[in-house]
Structures are given as structure tokens and as C-alpha cells.
Amino acid sequence: MSLLVIGTASHVGKSTVVAALCRILTNRGIRVAPFKSQNMSLNSFITSDGAEIGIAQAMQALAAQVEPDADMNPILLKPKGEMVSQVVLKGRPWKDVRISEYYQETDYLLSVAVASAHRLLEKYGHIVAEGAGGAAEINLYSRDIANIRIERELRLPVLLVADIERGGVFAQIYGTLSLLPEDIRPRVMGIIINKFRGDPALFEEGGQIIEDLCGIPVLGILPVFSIPLPSEDSLSLGDKRSCNLPVKIGIIRLPRISNFTDFERLEPYAAVDYLHPGEPLGGYDCIIIPGTKNTVEDLLLLQASGTAADIVRASQQGIPIIGICGGYQMLGKEIFDEGLESRCGRYEGIGLLDVTTRFSRYEKVTKQVHREALPHGPILAQMGSVKGYEIHMGETIRAGDNEAFKGEGAVSEDGLVIGTYLHGLFENPSAVRALLTYLYRKKNLDFEMDATEKDRDVYEDLAAEFERHVRLDPILAFFCD
Numbered sequence: 001m002s003l004l005v006i007g008t009a010s011h012v013g014k015s016t017v018v019a020a021l022c023r024i025l026t027n028r029g030i031r032v033a034p035f036k037s038q039n040m041s042l043n044s045f046i047t048s049d050g051a052e053i054g055i056a057q058a059m060q061a062l063a064a065q066v067e068p069d070a071d072m073n074p075i076l077l078k079p080k081g082e083m084v085s086q087v088v089l090k091g092r093p094w095k096d097v098r099i100s101e102y103y104q105e106t107d108y109l110l111s112v113a114v115a116s117a118h119r120l121l122e123k124y125g126h127i128v129a130e131g132a133g134g135a136a137e138i139n140l141y142s143r144d145i146a147n148i149r150i151e152r153e154l155r156l157p158v159l160l161v162a163d164i165e166r167g168g169v170f171a172q173i174y175g176t177l178s179l180l181p182e183d184i185r186p187r188v189m190g191i192i193i194n195k196f197r198g199d200p201a202l203f204e205e206g207g208q209i210i211e212d213l214c215g216i217p218v219l220g221i222l223p224v225f226s227i228p229l230p231s232e233d234s235l236s237l238g239d240k241r242s243c244n245l246p247v248k249i250g251i252i253r254l255p256r257i258s259n260f261t262d263f264e265r266l267e268p269y270a271a272v273d274y275l276h277p278g279e280p281l282g283g284y285d286c287i288i289i290p291g292t293k294n295t296v297e298d299l300l301l302l303q304a305s306g307t308a309a310d311i312v313r314a315s316q317q318g319i320p321i322i323g324i325c326g327g328y329q330m331l332g333k334e335i336f337d338e339g340l341e342s343r344c345g346r347y348e349g350i351g352l353l354d355v356t357t358r359f360s361r362y363e364k365v366t367k368q369v370h371r372e373a374l375p376h377g378p379i380l381a382q383m384g385s386v387k388g389y390e391i392h393m394g395e396t397i398r399a400g401d402n403e404a405f406k407g408e409g410a411v412s413e414d415g416l417v418i419g420t421y422l423h424g425l426f427e428n429p430s431a432v433r434a435l436l437t438y439l440y441r442k443k444n445l446d447f448e449m450d451a452t453e454k455d456r457d458v459y460e461d462l463a464a465e466f467e468r469h470v471r472l473d474p475i476l477a478f479f480c481d
Helices: 014-027 055-064 099-103 106-124 138-143 148-154 169-179 200-214 234-239 260-266 295-305 307-316 326-331 429-441 458-469 473-479
Strands: 003-007 033-035 038-040 044-046 052-054 075-081 084-089 092-098 127-130 158-163 188-196 218-223 248-252 271-275 286-289 321-324 334-337 345-348 355-359 364-372 385-393 395-398 417-420
Touching: 003 014, 003 148, 003 473, 014 033, 014 055, 014 127, 014 158, 014 188, 014 458, 014 473, 033 055, 033 106, 044 055, 044 364, 044 385, 052 055, 052 075, 055 127, 055 458, 075 106, 084 099, 092 099, 092 364, 106 127, 106 148, 138 148, 158 169, 169 188, 169 200, 188 200, 188 473, 200 218, 218 458, 248 260, 260 271, 260 429, 286 307, 286 326, 295 307, 295 326, 295 334, 295 345, 295 355, 307 321, 321 326, 326 355, 326 417, 385 429
Parallel strands: 003 127, 003 158, 033 127, 038 075, 158 188, 188 218, 248 271, 248 286, 286 321, 321 417, 334 355
Antiparallel strands: 044 052, 075 084, 084 092, 334 345, 355 395, 364 385
């Protein structure tokens, strides 16, 4: 059999629990795949065959030691603003819809998700499925294809996850269980309380009270831990805290920011701040403009807030400026939009790179790539071969400047303004080392990278943490053939 992990709310740790269970089961020789029928996130991943899925399901596939697959996240919603989202169906762009229109497609989308789940079950034998948001949104039950309706189709045992850090954990659990439909409630086989600060043994009495109230066992109390897993969505940005390190990197927190996981490998070595448009950029040693789901609208905000002018001034002072995907498009001279990103028109870019972008077709480039950094300037010259993935609409034409990577990107004459479509660039140790060595040297400091980082298996760490704090026998019983 398999399992569905639901939550009392968004951001309670469902994705982490699924990843931990995937690795624990895999270590016991049980073939398993992750599954999430519907995900809403701007942090995505490209599979080897060019399909786009939520980054959490890619992470969970790595935990299960299987290849990420579009069936693991058949429906991905990517918000664009104004209550409009792009729907990525089975890994490919389907259409942009308003939320009211999306709900009219519920039955069809549910059938797609159920078919994906059955294919995974046929291929792997077991799935660990993940719900979305809070499972007890009673006004959504008729169209909740991520929790209630997928559970009615698959009829899986259910594990409920609650977040004690946000407070009110008794009400979270009791309220959720009380509001679940009568046909779903009896399938809840256990509860996990997540994000406990301090000794979990201190909450033993609380766990017993929950069991007495709800008649469902509390299988574990997971502490807050610092295992560096990729962030699933923008809710994780609120958890980030800058640290006291000699190098400071400012990342522009665009309203529609996407794939900010691109920069999480920099966080152990630099003070990384996410800066809202309009916040001052002074004092930062490097400025990064990340990807976005709506390049034009976010560019207009940077210009109106004065941040675009501040980026130009920082560049004039010799501060490295790096644009990834939509950030690369913004660094160019012009953007022509035929109504795909925003309103039809010509938009002036930040102007630090001699490139032009045109949005003329509802087609998205989605592919994994290997690139060779070309030796232009002090950063790229030390980067070497890198890998990552491209996820973008629009075509960018380079008129001047040099290529940043063989076949792609652009770099200014001094090598300090770099634009690329390469998501995952700074997941390459060579790219982290190249950038931070340059930034540290400017302060007359030596940069040393943790030599053990590339060998660390964070999913083994996660599984070990989970096994220390969770009673597994009741869960494993559902995966015994």
C-alpha cells in the first residue's frame, strides 16, 4: 500500500516528511516514488526529458533515489499575478487561467492526477503522496484535488502533520480532524508534530492529551533542524535570516520571484539578504536579480521604486551584478512583449547588457544543460564547466558584449555584469567558489569552501533525524507487501 501526508496548514513540513519517508523506505529496500497531484510554486525543476515539476517533488525523488518524473507532480500552478496562474500540465505549459476558470477544470485535472498516481504505482509499487496547504478547507472540498478528492480516488492511509512553532497546535490538530469529511477522518492513522524547539520529551504530556482528545496516536515530535534542503516556495523566504559574514550579497526580492533556491548554496559563506524593491543597495558586495514569473511587471516595479537606477550605480562602482533568467532579461536594453508576459509593448531594460528579449510565442524552453563558462572577466574565468536547467519564455538576442557561457548568456566587457538563463548555476561548487573567491579577495580575505559539502547526503541526515524522533512501525506496516 502507500500513504498520503496532509497538513493542518501550508508550510508545516509535509514536503520534508515525504522526503524523509522516501529515503527511509528506500534504505529498507522498498521501491517508492513521491507524488503530489497539484502544487503551487514558482520554485521548479526540469527533468531529464524536459518536463517541469515542483522542486519539492524533485527533491523527494532524489530522496527516493529515483529519476524525477512529470507524473510525480502532474499539475503545477505558477502564479503570474492578478489572480492568474500558468498551469503546467504533465510537465508542459498548458494555459494561463484565472482562478475562477481553473476551478471549472477540476474534474478533468483530477482525472489527469489519478492517472499519474496509478502509473507511479504500477512502476514503483508504492507512493508517498503529499497534500497541499491545509486539508480542512471546508469551502474547497468539492474541488480540492490536492487533498480530499485525490484521497477519495486513491483511498490511502493518511498521516497528519502539524507545526507547533506557529502556536495553537492543539487547535490545529483537533480542528483539522473535526472538520475532515466523515469518510476521510477514519483513514488518519497517525499525527506528527513538527518544528519543536527544545527537548521533544517536554511535550510528552501534550502528545498524550492530543491522543486522548482525538483517538489517534502521535507518532513523533520532530525538532527544528538545520539540514540544508531546497525551499519549496516563497513562504520559506520568511524563514531566512542573514548571518554575520564578511561578504554581503543582496538578492532582489521580486514580487513574482522564482527559483530562489538557485542561491541557497551561497548562504553558508555569505550574508545573503533578500531586498524588496526600493530598499537601499549600499554596502552589498554583489547584487543578484533572480528569476521571475513576470519579467515585464517586475522590471517596471524596479524602475518605479528606484532599484533599477541603484543597480546601475552599483555597477558603476565595480559591484558585480548577476541576472538569472528573468533577471538576465531585465539587464538588457529592451524587452518586446506581444502580450504574453504583460501588456503588449516595448519596455526599456536596465541597460547593463547589450541584449534584447522578445516574448512572441506561448512556448517555454525547459531543458537540462551543461555549459562551459567562457574566460571573460575574473569570475567566469574561474568557473569552468557547470550544469543546471533552463525554464523560460522569450528569446534573448545578444547584439554586443561577449557570451558568458558557451552558447548562452552575456557578460560585460569588464566581466562584472553577467546574465544567464542557467538556473542552478550556484548549485555547482565551481560557481560558488569562483564568485566568492573574487568577493573575498576584494576584502583581502581568503575564501575556503567546506571540502566535505560535495560528499554530504542531506537525505541520509534527514532520514536519521526522522528515525530518532518518529515511531516508524505503524507507518512501515502500510508498505509491507
